[in-house]
Amino acid sequence: MYPSATKLEGEIVAMTAHMLHGEAIATHHPADHACGVITSGGTESLVNPMLVYREWGRDKGITEPEVIIPRSAHVALQKAGHLLGIRVVQAPLRDDWLVDVAWVREQVNANTVAIVGSAGNYPHGLIDPIDELSGIALEHDLGLHVDACLGGFILPWGERLGYPVRTFDFRVPGVTSISADSHKYGYGLKGISVLLYRSDSLRRRQYFNFPEWPGGIYLSPGLAGSRSGGLVAAAWAALVSLGERGYLDAAARIFETAATIRAGIESIPELRIFGDPTFLVAFHSADLDIYHVNDSLIARGWRLNALQLPPGLHFCVTRPNTAAGVAEAFLADLRASVEYAKQPGLGTAKSGALYGLGASPSGNEALDILFTAAVDAMYEVAPEAD
Ligand SMILES: Cc1ncc(COP(=O)(O)O)c(C=O)c1O
Incomplete structure (x- = not known):
């Protein structure tokens, strides 16, 4: 309906993918490329990928999906599990307050569809060892979502400034999706987050369509219905200004x-x-x-x-x-x-x-x-x- 809003959305996704090293995907998954959608916030940017991993699991024959998250991961993942019928397994934290990767490795079973790490997590602001979780994801062909809702728009700049920031983005080969909230350190208005995927085939799994409705053939890219072009424009304006x-x-x-x-x-x-x-x-x-x-x-x-x-x-x-x-x-x-x-x-x-x-x-x-x-x-x- 509003081509300019679509253009702004595309540009926000492209800029965010650039910031989070989407180009690195070509080096470890040459057939894939970064893509994304804009959502209404961190929560929606966590519910959508959980749907994607449930559907991916269903394609593999998994009917009782499980996702393993750090105990420190955002509670919206519990909400996603509740809404989507996914069992959410909370992994304990090690003495350094990061997720216990060895525990996660042991917990993976035939129902596991994805694992999650945060960069940084809400309670303590810490970055989980995404590189170690990546090994597990690649070994078992699982989704690996990085919740960078909070840190996604600040950690990359901290790294550029020379601060010790553990790599958490698409340079890590097992990462399949990243959420980064433009309405936090992206300095957009509240109501905008960016959700990136490693491939179109993942993003596609969050689409919904219903052709046989009197209101028209319905298709939508994710959970939301109507969205605010004004919020998209404000997020775009923050990025480019x-x-x-x-x-x-x-x-x-x-x-x-x-x-x-x-x-x-x-x-x-x-x-x-x-x-x-x-x-x-x-x-x-x-x-x-x-x-x-x-x-x-x-x-x-x-x-x-x-x-x-x-x-x-x-x-x-x-x-x-x-x-x-x-x-x-x-x-x-x-x-x-x-x-x-x-x-x-x-x-x-x-x-x-x-x-x-x-x-x-x-x-x-x-x-x-x-x-x-x-x-x-x-x-x-x-x-x-x-
Ligand atoms: C790491 C993390 N993930 C997700 C969220 C949820 O974001 P929202 O409140 O935009 O739904 C937050 C909120 O603070 C967060 O810190």
């Missing part, structure tokens, strides 16, 4: 700020960093309740995301955080918040680990409200007499 120089400059500031924050946290004896992070720094504590630390940070105006299993906090560094003095102010408040959390008799922390709430004074307080409502409901709904 910032350009490589703009993304590099932003990444330079973000990696530098994250390094300052990481060093500051490492100097606080009560806190421990999860793994070896770059742009997102997550930390936990064996000595105190990290949610008490968060309560105090909230009171001081900070909004960090809270984690669980184990409890932790993460600071996902974005451009506004790179302003002069922000990292230093945060570290001063963090030190004060650790002192706050060390006080005896604080009781239950107010904040908890509800995903997506940032650090609004919710968490346990929100649970309190829910539980209270549940008990109220029990009293208000008169039980049937026996």
